[in-house]
Amino acid sequence: MNDQYFNKIAKELDIHPLQVMSVNQLLEEGGTVPFIARYRKERTGSLDEVAITAIRDKLEQLKECDKRRAAIVKSLESRDLLTEELSEKLAKAETLTELEDIYLPFRPKKRTKAAVAKEKGLEPLAEILLAQKLATVPTDEAEKFISEEKGVKTADEALQGARDIIAERVSENADVRNAVREFFELDAVLNSTVIKDKEKEGEKFRDYFDWQEPAVKVPSHRLLAVFRGENEGILKVTILPDADKASKLIHKFYRENFCAAWEQVRAAIEDSYKRLIEPSIENEYRKILRERADAEAIRVFAENLRELLMAPPLGQKSVLAIDPGFRTGCKVVCLDRQGKLLENDVIFISQSDRALEASAILILRLVKKHSIEAIAIGNGTASRETEAFVRKLNLPASIPIVMVNESGASIYSASEVAREEFPDHDVTVRGAVSIGRRLMDPLAELVKIDPKSIGVGQYQHDVDQNMLKKGLDDVVISCVNKVGVEVNTASKQLLSYVSGLGDALAKNIVTYREENGAFKNRKQLLKVPRLGNKAFEQCAGFLRVRNSDNPLDNSAVHPESYQIVEQMAKDMDCDVQDLLDDEDLRKKVNLKQYCTEETGMPTLNDIMTELAKPGLDPREKFETFSFAEGVTEIKDLKVGMVLPGIVTNVTNFGAFVDIGVHQDGLVHISQLSDKFVKDPSDVVKVRQKVQVRVTEVDIPRNRIALSMKKKERKDTERW
DSSP, X not given: OOHHHHHHHXXXXXXXXXXXXXXXXXXXXXXXXXXXXXXXHHHHTSOOHHHHHHHHHHHHHHHHHHHHHHHHHHHHHHTTOOOHHHHHHHHHOOSHHHHHHHHGGGSOOOOOHHHHHHHTTOHHHHHHHHXXXXXOOHHHHHHTTOBXXXXXXXXXXXXXXXXXXXXXXXXXXXXXXXXXXXHHHHHOEEEEEEOTTOTTTTGGGGGGTEEEEEGGGOOHHHHHHHHHHHHTTSEXXXXXXXXXXXXXXXXXTTOOOSSHHHHHHHHHHHHIIIIIIHHHHHHHHHHHHHHHHHHHHHHXXXXXXXXXXXXXXXXXXXXXXXXXXXXXXXXXXXXXXXXXXXXXXXXXXXXXXXXXXXXXXXXHHHHHHTTOOEEEEESSTTHHHHHHHHHTTOOOTTSOEEEEOOTTHHHHHTSHHHHHHOTTSOHHHHHHHHHHHHHHOHHHHHTTSOGGGSSOOSSTTTSOHHHHHHHHHHHHHHHHHHHOEETTTOOHHHHHTSTTOOHHHHHHHHHHHHHHOSOOSGGGGGGSTTOOHHHHHHHGGGEEOTTOSSGGGGSSOOGGGHHHHHHHHHHTTSOHHHHHHOHHXXXXXXXXXXXXXXXXXXXXXXXHHHHHSTTOOOSOOOOOOOOOTTOOSGGGOOTTOEEEEEEEEEETTEEEEEOSSSSOEEEEGGGSOSSOOSOGGGTOOTTOEEEEEEEEEETTTTEEEEEOOSTTOOTTOOO
């Protein structure tokens, strides 16, 4: 990496080049984004995770550019085509597009029309036409190139060959291609039409059977929908500007005189645009639009995932969890405070009175036997009926009954992870366990599921899957390290997301724990096979050892800073625990006295914050939520009803809200607020509790339209 790259990234992100350089060095040293953001603030100028991630991604893009540059140079050298001028152009190119434009005329290609014309000796004729001299008579010049031996029978054939050569030159002109690219960005129109006889099959794409829109303004969700329709063979899609305007745009690069030769050049330009440039740039522009749409869809998904992962945990409580069902019954499991499965059974709530009575007796017995402190009910089929049944049991008011979003639970229950955890139980028991654990700690349970299987995205199966995985993994890693992980209770999956670990070391930690008992302190981590000093440096600050003999082991203070805290305690004539317990002692600490070249005020301030509340969970406090009574199915809804709900998904076009009827309703972006809303995530977040008004109920299509606007409410409505 050279200074030019650091300056370029710094300018794009509006930061200092030295910050970019420092992040690059830390990444090359094996630093992870959470570690660099939390424990290397002095070196980065206190850049946050967002900025560090952006630098990392841009550095990777530039490295890819350098890799391609090297490949092009090698190709040109091998064919003895690399001149000093060409080498200089390649060195100055800053993007892959620029590199490819420079390389295009020299790229090995199939036998083109222009190549055939050159073989026939028509390149000099093309030069004559491009010169556009007033005295040039194209047919006269063309006759000079008629040759039976070379296969040029007529003047028209000669002119056609010359035009083919000119057309290829025009298409390989970097300035022309850039001008056309800019024109596409300004003028291209997305046009989608239904393919003949596909109307019935493609009913879900009906909105796009005859659709036109400026391409630059197409929102990501609409573009992805149209592309999906195209991929499924329902829609024909073009993204093109006006062809005549585009051709005329190219004229300025070649027109010199009003003469007969110009007409030949003009015809070659029009052919070049339609046959060569338009398809090529359309593919490029499609890719650009697709990448933008993918990036936006992944951004929305990532924001939703973050909200879901950072949902408030109930904490370590004894939980009875129910996976509802009608025909096969409701699977019931009891979990202890660590999430260990104690007992499982089945109840039936849709059969005889005798079955209901037996089910009630079973639930009451389990609650008493296992000292149940909370009840979790999955929000799938029969959830509201199950909730109503449980509420009628007159359980102690101290036991909250909570509806839990079970999206992805079925994925977990059939996974290798679930089979490993519960080899002797079927998928229904595993699913119920996941629901209960999700109430206790959403983050710890959700990391066991592929993030894209958690239903909070839009078109997640259509976007670039590598890009999606990278974006979602970044979110999971960020959340896990922000919360911190108790090393003695964490699953292998949760540990794998801790900075510096990964699957192999996470497995080694769990194996060591099983063979040697609970970790007594952070230092003991160094005894884990293959967990060396670098991995320890990266992970230690994010791992907690709750009952360690060193109180700092249960905090986010990094072991490399322990000596600073110990020196503070010594100077205050107390021990470390006293510093943790006594606010007055902490106020007396003069932080400036502990500043060094390596440790500055940002780190010292973080240490003091952590000493005040060691190991504090950054997630909000858990609060219970209840849906409206008597509204359990879509047929119970009436237009005008005002109901409590929970946001389950936020998209570019609005938010989906669970109102307790087994079908989420949509609050369109236009109905989110009385004010104009550009981005729904500015108004609502996943898991947010909202009040909504029913504006439309379409039972045949199972659709519910909702509104959060307040000025439309009636005086009798409560918000």
